[in-house]
Amino acid sequence: MNTTQANKILKNKGYENIFEVSFPGNHINDTHTHPFDAEIIIIKGSIYITVNKHKTLLTTGDGLALSANTEHSEHVGPDGVTFLAGRNEV
Secondary structure (H helix, E strand, C coil): CCHHHHHHHHHHCCCCEEEEEEECCCCEEEEECCCEEEEEEEEEEEEEEEECCEEEEEECCCEEEECCCCCEEEEEEEEEEEEEEEEEEC
């Protein structure tokens, strides 16, 4: 998966606000929410996303969509992560 491919997938799903996000290895974002619908596609690296106590490992090429105001946490793998994120305001 590369940035061009991920961008095309997100645009085809109707996302207009698309941007690249990177976090260093082992970075943790504790439980939080966003006031928008979002979907991510992993470009490189890995990240664990926990929603409702269910932990999912995402690696290159994987994607995940979250509705606005969904509580979740993030724990980046040891090599960091880069992903494209699409947002739709609610």
